[in-house]
Amino acid sequence: MRTLIRGGRVIDPASGRDEVADVAIANGRIQAIGDAPGDFGADRVIDADGLVVCPGLVDMHVHLREPGQEWKEDIESGSRAAAAGGVTSVACMANTRPVNDRRSVTEQIKSTAQRVGLSRVHPIGAITRDLAGETLTEMHELAGAGCVAFSDDGRPVPDAGIMRRALEYAATFDYLLILHEEEGALSAGGAMNEGAHATRMGLPGIPNASEDVMIARDVILAELTGGRIHIAHVATSGGVELIRQAQARGLPVTGEAAPHHLFLTDTDVGAFDSHAKMAPPLRSPEDRAAVRAAVADGTLTAIATDHAPHEADAKSEAFACCANGVTGLETLLGLTLRLVDEEVLDLPSALARVTNGPAEVLGLEAGRLGVGEVADVCLFDPETEWTVEPERMYSRSVNTPFAGWRLRGRVTHTLVGGRLAYPFGDAE
């Protein structure tokens, strides 16, 4: 299949390209940008007049729930959600059931994703067996099976000694550890950000210190061991500052922001709205501003959704008891573009945070739109406004706090390796 994308505004943050051009795709790779070769006989032509053509989005923090909790999401429904959101690469977290702490689980995820074929799925292996924080996983074996990084996401490694060994071992092979930073004793029993709103609601609070203490610990341990760390879903101003200082000292520390932390604050919990319950919790306006500033200045090079699907029942308990997390794959692009509207970032920089930024952290061959690169491409209409309607989403769960939001920028086409992944129904 040879595809010609004609006349779109081609933006490739990695190379700085931003021009109206044609993109010629053959054999799953980009053959030309600009004028297609004279002998290029396209099987399919996509008229991209008025559209932005950018690298397929890379979401480095996703929970696909398969194996084990397929009623919340499975690899097929998650892949559909990704494709509909313009996301061509997802890195999926290890807290499946069983945990992705053994080769067989990694291989199962990879083979199912390949069969579905709508998105490139990159498993993240567990740091410790069964996420118990006690025994290291066979990282080398897991990497050999396809894991691109390691994380006990949702379950921070509580023991500093184990964390040290995990970092040392990972550093032996230059593997990346992705860290959910939360000090268990400081978060114990907490349901939302500690502050005035929690006090009014009578909900137990989680102080910023819970996140900051662990980031500080792990930055120090990264320095001790030479390990590479990536801080997941940074939500506090203190956390941002710690990462900034670590980077200034030349340490291999990166970080990501989640859309909900870029747009919402703890008052969005309102009167016990469980869609606003997540870990780490929504923080103060000052924290939100700090996270935005860090995304803008490049301290945080990735925006990642922490896509965490839950069925309605899991969100129907009393606030403190209900599940943490929001879905995100289908709102990632719209919310990222909203940062442009709100003048946090210019358009190429915003797209960098969801393309080459996360791809470079994970070391993926993705997130770039250059000749010879894989043809993972997202096309969107930057002017079309749409409303977030949970009932029209492809994810099996629709626990989103953004329902009803008006967003600008609608995905029109998603190509994975030159094949049309969205709209669905391509007969290839």
Added chain:
Amino acid sequence: MNAPASPAAADALPRHFLGLEDVSAATINRILEEATRFRHLVEQPDKKTDTLKGRTVINLFFESSTRTRTSFELAGKRLSADVININASASATQKGETWMDTVRTLEAMTPDALVIRHAESGAPHLAAGALTSHCSVINAGDGAHEHPTQALLDILTIQLHKGPIQGLRVAIVGDTAHSRVARSQIHALHTMGADEVRLIGPKTLIPAAAEEALGVRVFHDADAGLEGVDVIIMLRMQMERIRGAAVPSQREYFRLYGLDRRRVGRAADDVLVMHPGPMNRGVEIASEVADGPYSVILPQVTNGLAIRMAVLKLLAGGESA
């Protein structure tokens, strides 16, 4: 904006009674007036009325409670309602049913009011949102959030002894961080025009950002905090909080924050001393004060019955919106 259909509708209470944060002074006064009438009734030999004859009230307690449950039960019975008590710890929830399914199942039995006590903040709100019938939800205490009828019985008690709340200075002493009663009290006191509400306790027992969140003044020195106040509301020191390192010992807590005769002397000459019970004598309050001339701890219990009768009448009796 639509005009109310009738004067009665304008005066109607909200359908559910979940908390006092957004309840107007007019609504509180309506409940207090009704409670005052019932207060006289409960002193009569024949204490029953036919007010809720044919109506059904279900007390659904997902957390153990003796005095609140008994108070609601007696209030319903004195209004001639059919009252069912369900202790959820011994119910279907132990068979795996979710508590929301329990709520919906009970709703299907067509009660007029569900009185809900739950250990989690917001649980009665969730129930109220899920109900589809005319049934009203009354919050009998949710987590550390609100306990509105307890707060109103305190307001009634203060008014009966001191007149209007307007201009009074009130100190709440103890574990406000985990107290649902304190939050409801603070909202009601502000709505009714109290001059100042003070929270007194160590930092471990005062909620985060209390001054901003609740509009109170915080004192860590009990003697300074009690200076000149008109009402002292003591809160029960929960022993598990002591074990949980919120305070090092009962002995030190009583020395720093316990209410004894000397400390009462810092307050106004006609100070009222209140306590929602059950009391820990010698931990937060000395017997000489609990049983002393300023104490209205037992009248609070009587007033609680009147308040719950008033709330049940106004909601289960069909006068809510």
